[in-house]
Amino acid sequence: MTARERVAKEGPSGRPTINDIARLAGVSKKTVSRVINESQFVKEDTRRAVQAIIQETGYVPDPQARGLAFRRSFLVGLIYDNPNAQHTIDHQQGLLEAMAGTGFELVVRRVDRTSPTLLEDMRAFIERQKLFGVVLPSPVSEEERLVSLLKALDRRYVRISSTPLDQPDRMVVSHDGKGAAQAAHHLAGLGHSHIALISGQEGRRSSSVRMKGFEEGLAEHGLTLDPNLVRRGAYTYESGVAAARELLALKPRPTAIFCLNDEMAAGAYLAARERGLVVGADISIVGFDDAPMASRLWPTMTSVRLPLRQMGRIAGEMLTSDTLHDKPPTPREIVPELIVRNSTVALRP
Template structure:
């Protein structure tokens, strides 16, 4: 069978090929009822636009770039999947670009990529989304971009984020509600904007509950499993340790969990462990890790939606393109009531 063409869709929908093209390309000036009718025929016929032909017939490439500092992380994998699925729905394609802005030639590399690929837009993830030099470069190239969880000027571009501070506060309040008073905290990579926000949420809850931090209760990690193992050794290896530890992401929480088990500290009967992100590691661990479900896939999908919106390039600083998504506390088996009768001593 021959492939379905744009003309086939137009004939079936009773509209012109130009109207079908406008609907597929997300252009304005199409009546909602016409757009819905055309989209229904597109779905029924399973029409797939030819990306090469589309790019030749317009000034767009229908390619979006996802720029990441660590493409191998679980966080990055969830972002990639969310962006990829939404691009497929919007008849766009995704290019994943690793970017190390500490490299001496990073600017030349990204300019080469932008010009060679003719990207229509870029999704910037932390911490590179906070690089003023990068933002200035993209502005000079005229490339539209959307930032995920940035630290800097919220009015500079479209952005997608969640309230990391409130989420961390809620998790800390959850631990306090279980009777924990001696709670340790592991910070994330200081280069990431969310690291400070999560620590602030933790201290907000501790202060509100009238709880004081003891020396060594707060340690700095880097979001890696290895740092969770190291800090787990530091916090649990002595004669006294917290009844609960809240790590800024699930990879570090897993490191603490494994260290506790190696030291013979039962989880959650003698130590509660909480994480952040709802990464695959939080569900693969045993016991499964209590965590904050961050809508990473939805954040990336939302960034795609903004970039393909025809009105975005005309008003990228509009508040309409600054979106706050919800989170969810997922209560699993790695946390439980404090049963250590007020003592932090190992038996």
């Protein structure tokens, strides 16, 4: 009878527990715990025997139980509020990569930043899950009240933002403004001067930072952003369609549109086609983020690449590195990169 079969027959739930591993390996529960946590105080032959039983039975340590043993949790929270699902997915994948093999597990929680019970809900969530630490992507990273709560609860955190908001060892900074400036240089270099912009929601730091960076980039070419050519979007496809319809109805219409994310840029594609315009010929469109859709649309979209997955991985490493390797987290900064494709073209004389 295999170890797995013995557990299924003898265990009360059929699922292996640390007590089952100890019994099958002929060692104490404490020894099993030491093997799981890679303690150096275990003989090599004992370690191999315990690991073999763990592998055969499919035993998975309970992170909450490990937290009790170590007097801390092995759970990391990702708290987000973003209408763009791809952002969250990419951050989540990066975090999972960073935590692979560390014993840490990820708990994902969406919040509403405008909720009057935000802090009460977050306190209950953090204490109920006994979180070791939290990653705060934009725009949640801008919530100083939430950061103050994390400090009061003595929880570690890392913030992901387009600009520095905190101490370097608590930040992953993406420098969105520099990416937007690259978009401005590109369009100006193609001869465009009558350029429109579709922004994000009011109050979103990323929107204001990207818009400022774009204006600074234009200024280096002696150009200014005409306020009459600016429309507010909401980082959604639908808002991009609506804003671009207004812009393309103007006389004269803009020859290029910079959208502060790819969702809105995809919406601008539709608005252009409704008016019989060919993207990449009659109108140039630039997005931001370089989401998967940017290379799947036709024509393929010129976009500012923001490495969201990499940013999530860095945040995960920063959050857990000192506990795993006895060294302080390393502050990291990211510079976006413009990816030129077929949605932009030189202005015809």
